[in-house]
Amino acid sequence: MSETLEYVASAARPDAPPAILLDKVNKWFGAMHVLRDVSLNVAVGERVVVCGPSGSGKSTTIRCINRLETHQEGRIVVDGIELSDDIRALDAIRREVGMVFQSFNLFPHLTILENCTLAPIWVRRMPKREAEELAMEYLTRVRIPEQAKKYPGQLSGGQQQRVAIARALCMKPKIMLFDEPTSALDPEMIKEVLDTMVGLAETGMTMICVTHEMGFARQVADRVVFMDRGEIVEMGTPAQVFENPQTDRLKLFLSQILRGH
Amino acid sequence: MSDVTLETAAAKVPEAAPRSPPASQIGLLAWLRTNLFSSWLNSAVTLLIAYLVVRWTIGFVEWGIVNAVWSVPDNQTQACRDLKGIGACWAVITEKHRFILFGTYPYEEHWRPALCVLLFVGLYTVSAMRRFWRKELALVWVATLTAIGVLMWGGILGLPYVPQERWGGLVITLILATFGLALAFPLAVLVALGRRSRLPAIKALCVLYVELIRGVPLISLLFMASVMFPLFLPEGMNIDKLLRAQIAIILFAGAYLAEVVRGGLQALPKGQYEAAEALGLSYWQKTGFIILPQALRLVIPPLVNTFIGFFKDTSLVLIIGIFDLLTAGKTAIIEPAWQGFGVEVYLTVGAIYFVFCFAMSKYSQSLEAELNRHRNR
Numbered sequence: 162m163s164e165t166l167e168y169v170a171s172a173a174r175p176d177a178p179p180a181i182l183l184d185k186v187n188k189w190f191g192a193m194h195v196l197r198d199v200s201l202n203v204a205v206g207e208r209v210v211v212c213g214p215s216g217s218g219k220s221t222t223i224r225c226i227n228r229l230e231t232h233q234e235g236r237i238v239v240d241g242i243e244l245s246d247d248i249r250a251l252d253a254i255r256r257e258v259g260m261v262f263q264s265f266n267l268f269p270h271l272t273i274l275e276n277c278t279l280a281p282i283w284v285r286r287m288p289k290r291e292a293e294e295l296a297m298e299y300l301t302r303v304r305i306p307e308q309a310k311k312y313p314g315q316l317s318g319g320q321q322q323r324v325a326i327a328r329a330l331c332m333k334p335k336i337m338l339f340d341e342p343t344s345a346l347d348p349e350m351i352k353e354v355l356d357t358m359v360g361l362a363e364t365g366m367t368m369i370c371v372t373h374e375m376g377f378a379r380q381v382a383d384r385v386v387f388m389d390r391g392e393i394v395e396m397g398t399p400a401q402v403f404e405n406p407q408t409d410r411l412k413l414f415l416s417q418i419l420r421g422h
Numbered sequence: 423m424s425d426v427t428l429e430t431a432a433a434k435v436p437e438a439a440p441r442s443p444p445a446s447q448i449g450l451l452a453w454l455r456t457n458l459f460s461s462w463l464n465s466a467v468t469l470l471i472a473y474l475v476v477r478w479t480i481g482f483v484e485w486g487i488v489n490a491v492w493s494v495p496d497n498q499t500q501a502c503r504d505l506k507g508i509g510a511c512w513a514v515i516t517e518k519h520r521f522i523l524f525g526t527y528p529y530e531e532h533w534r535p536a537l538c539v540l541l542f543v544g545l546y547t548v549s550a551m552r553r554f555w556r557k558e559l560a561l562v563w564v565a566t567l568t569a570i571g572v573l574m575w576g577g578i579l580g581l582p583y584v585p586q587e588r589w590g591g592l593v594i595t596l597i598l599a600t601f602g603l604a605l606a607f608p609l610a611v612l613v614a615l616g617r618r619s620r621l622p623a624i625k626a627l628c629v630l631y632v633e634l635i636r637g638v639p640l641i642s643l644l645f646m647a648s649v650m651f652p653l654f655l656p657e658g659m660n661i662d663k664l665l666r667a668q669i670a671i672i673l674f675a676g677a678y679l680a681e682v683v684r685g686g687l688q689a690l691p692k693g694q695y696e697a698a699e700a701l702g703l704s705y706w707q708k709t710g711f712i713i714l715p716q717a718l719r720l721v722i723p724p725l726v727n728t729f730i731g732f733f734k735d736t737s738l739v740l741i742i743g744i745f746d747l748l749t750a751g752k753t754a755i756i757e758p759a760w761q762g763f764g765v766e767v768y769l770t771v772g773a774i775y776f777v778f779c780f781a782m783s784k785y786s787q788s789l790e791a792e793l794n795r796h797r798n799r
């Protein structure tokens with residue numbers, strides 16, 4: 162990561178009501194306490210990078226935001242809607258929150274185009290033609306429009322992950338969640354996916370991204386959140402967190418990932 | 423630097439022209455050598471099997487064609503008996519084929535079940551073609567099955583009424599199998615989904631159904647349907663025997679198919695469910711567009727295996743006195759004149775079953791290849 166990175170100007174609007182609010186969220190898997198009083202405020206247009214050692218609860222945190230996991234205590238408010246057992250609130254939130262997974266999770270039996278149009282057609286009730294035009298627009302933006310008729314299995318990992326990003330964007334979400342989008346990729350494909358994500362950041366999208374890509378964090382993050390053992394341990398600008406770690410846990414973690422790179 | 427040297431070095435070497443493989447590796451002789459005569463033991467086994475195959479084929483041709491009697495004047499089976507087993511008495515088929523195919527259905531009305539059989543075959547053929555897989559196909563099914571009902575029962579459109587007790591033969595087998603599998607399959611899908619439901623009541627109900635039905639033999643279920651079920655009905659009300667057997671078969675096949683479908687559901691990675699949910703798809707959208715299409719593709723072979731098994735298991739209705747294809751064949755040779763010609767009849771009946779089952783098997787292979795094309799790069 163020696164190339165000079167241009168910082169993408171922040172689009173955060175701290176004055177507006179927060180896009181995401183986590184208030185003392187607690188979660189247990191059986192008896193295991195995996196989230197402990199996690200509180201986080203994400204402003205509209207803000208870009209947050211979450212890092213931390215394996216098993217620290219990063220995935221669980223962002224999966225609670227679109228309720229792929231349910232939390233047991235505390236409050237989660239997304240786009241002004243509080244998460245609860247109410248199905249309608251859940252549907253509304255999932256329409257506004259896009260998610261990209263580590264393992265892409267494209268639908269292998271559908272073409273790239275069908276992957277991108279399915280949800281807009283059935284969830285957003287968009288006419289098929291319109292959905293296809295939109296999908297082609299986003300596929301062009303992630304630079305793979307020529308693959309539209311292929312099946313996911315015919316694409317490389319990097320291409321698949323870019324399709325997954327396009328698929329989520331086709332729902333025109335207000336918020337995007339990324340769970341280690343590049344850690345299942347070969348090194349030469351990581352850059353193409355990160356570039357796509359930087360491009361997305363430039364559009365002012367609200368993003369929470371679990372990643373260990375320091376370069377990416379420095380380039381786009383308004384804030385970096387460090388989690389360990391289910392807690393948010395430190396939080397601040399990339400410069401604060403990476404150059405001036407306060408806790409031993411963060412120092413240890415940074416030394417480990419720097420060694421790994 | 424190093425790139426440049428490599429490039430120039432590569433350019434100097436002339437490209438090797440592609441050669442065909444050595445002659446000893448291609449052609450029929452090579453195939454024979456590697457597969458049949460690779461060692462002394464293999465050669466001996468090959469020769470022995472070839473000898474047996476030839477012997478049996480000759481024997482069968484002599485029995486079934488050369489020495490066979492194809493027809494006899496009205497029930498005079500002496501010519502057949504004089505063969506003393508060295509030739510087949512196909513006369514029994516010539517004489518009894520209408521009975522085997524249509525049972526005791528009134529003779530002059532045989533065109534009706536015959537037309538029904540053709541309708542069934544047409545329905546299968548149309549349903550098998552992927553370009554007809556549209557919503558309208560459901561209407562085609564309803565229309566065809568209604569037409570079959572009208573044809574079989576009659577009583578309207580100037581067709582004389584034929585009570586169900588007189589139906590028989592191949593058409594009964596096709597009715598039981600078609601309705602059985604066409605209704606058991608959706609039932610099975612629902613039960614398989616129910617077994618994975620988050621609602622404990624639904625889950626328990628589905629588990630109970632599968633375990634109860636799987637725990638008893640089909641025969642006992644058929645007995646229950648024919649003997650016990652009427653006891654629970656109010657006086658004077660009577661549900662047709664065929665319908666009761668049909669329900670028993672649907673329930674039974676449903677339980678087995680449900681387990682096959684569940685296997686497919688379990689084989690799907692969790693990520694597929696999560697991706698569908700994260701996109702905001704509802705439960706039924708997720709299930710219909712993402713989960714079932716993939717899960718069912720995975721289980722085509724065991725699914726068709728179960729289908730074929732149930733097609734043949736419909737013959738068990740003979741124990742409650744329904745005249746399916748096999749029972750009709752068996753009954754055809756009860757008459758003293760035709761006693762002793764079971765082999766010919768059972769061979770014929772077996773051949774009919776085989777045609778249907780083999781077609782299913784072949785079709786499933788092509789379907790599997792076609793539907794799973796997306797998995798090949």
Ligand SMILES: Nc1ncnc2c1ncn2[C@@H]1O[C@H](COP(=O)(O)OP(=O)(O)OP(=O)(O)O)[C@@H](O)[C@H]1O
Pocket residue numbers: 190195213214215216217218219220221222
């Ligand atoms: N479905 C589950 N059932 C039980 N325990 C779980 C489940 N999912 C996660 N956990 C546990 O919860 C803890 C937090 O997991 P989580 O996946 O959020 O970690 P993570 O920070 O994303 O780690 P990684 O970097 O390895 O992805 C871990 O100890 C994990 O073992």
Ligand SMILES: [Mg+2]
Pocket residue numbers: 219220221340341
């Ligand atoms: Mg994780």
